[in-house]
Amino acid sequence: MNASQVLRSKFERVLALTEEEREAIAALPLHVVEVKADEIILREGVPATRSSLLIEGLACSSKGLGNGRRQILAFHIPFDMPDLVSFLLEVRDCDILALTDCSLAYVEHRDLLALCTAQPRLALDLWRTTLVDAAVHREWTLNVGQREGLSRLAHVFCEMMTRMELIGRARDKSCALPLTQQELAEATGQSSVHVNRTLQELRRRELLSFVRGQLTIHDWDGLVALAEFRTE
């Protein structure tokens, strides 16, 4: 699937596109690049002039602190536009980082703006996706702020499994999720040592297994209950 098709099917998940809209999407200039694991895709603090569409791979948004601590704010999977949230803002407020080798397409903000002006329905749908992203942010704040270690981790797994299923990358509650324990720690605001022990507890309770980047959930209902995950 090429970049333009990815973008189109992203819209088509919600909208029935008109011929005109389809053409406008196809005409949007996309610049496809490959990024190696651990490279920064877009850096915090620089002017926000373009957004990216993730075609393949796993990425994250993160913000660092002076003492070297870092918080992962969201994971990004194919079909996501990781930094549409900085569209219309002057400056990026967080890093976008490739966690695995990624294939992605850049869209210049000025082209995106032109698309929005010409196709109001598409603009509204893009706006809506940024609002969904914001809702996920709120869930993460709740997660990190109020849940205990065990359910915090459980919640991340519930979210990722749900999203992977939505894009057809999961089967029988099992999917590839190539995250290290260190990365899970940065996403949940815990130390990696504690994540390790918490993972063992999740395994011991036979809720899931997470081995070499493969997540398999054995007891979905149990995990959902533990995480207080809300399926919408």
Place this chain on the structure above:
Amino acid sequence: MNASQVLRSKFERVLALTEEEREAIAALPLHVVEVKADEIILREGVPATRSSLLIEGLACSSKGLGNGRRQILAFHIPFDMPDLVSFLLEVRDCDILALTDCSLAYVEHRDLLALCTAQPRLALDLWRTTLVDAAVHREWTLNVGQREGLSRLAHVFCEMMTRMELIGRARDKSCALPLTQQELAEATGQSSVHVNRTLQELRRRELLSFVRGQLTIHDWDGLVALAEFRTE
């Protein structure tokens, strides 16, 4: 200042409005209501059919957990549209709660949508404010996830002072901020006992005082440094 003027001056902070835009704003149906402290303005889980504009008072967004724990996700002050973030979404994902007696104006989503269609510049500006809200959410996730208790609280105070200054409600780094320690606890993911001790430490270091809902910052630079607050 009436509700319509509040809305207009919200736009005018960034845009130079045309006559037509001004008229469109004035024509937007607003339904002004008064809400008592501790009442729920808009409830989680119900269909999102309208948004609110805060005219006067202090409110917050919050999400609860089964065990009674609650996370405050954002504070809202006059000129904010606390739940524009649920515009275009089917269902509200968090409660909006009045922390003091509030005066606010409801806007029906269908009217807002009509305004957006007719006035694309206003639509983009509203979209932009939701993106700013999302950026603040990200900062909060970082705050709750990675900062230690002392700088976590410091960061909340830096943010609120900056915002109060922006709307002209602060003078000499002092402003009314009628929050209880319990509410600060729910915003920072700490227990109220710990907030109490942390506040004492902030006072002891002569960074600020926070007495009976009045925040006064004595050493702004020191507080900013402790919080690693980024002034944009």
Place this chain on the structure above:
DNA sequence: CGATTTATTGAAGAAACTCAACTCGAGTGG
């Protein structure tokens, strides 16, 4: 195969929590 990253374990310690009692201040009603 060796080098490097990732995962696991133990132990000590720090940060923050809970519980419970007590103080203080603001408002209320007798």
Place this chain on the structure above:
DNA sequence: CCACTCGAGTTGAGTTTCTTCAATAAATCG
């Protein structure tokens, strides 16, 4: 006007959760 009540703030003590440090084991990569 004072006693009372109620909510908020403060304090102490014991406990839990999670962190840090450091060492080892296992997996992955070139």
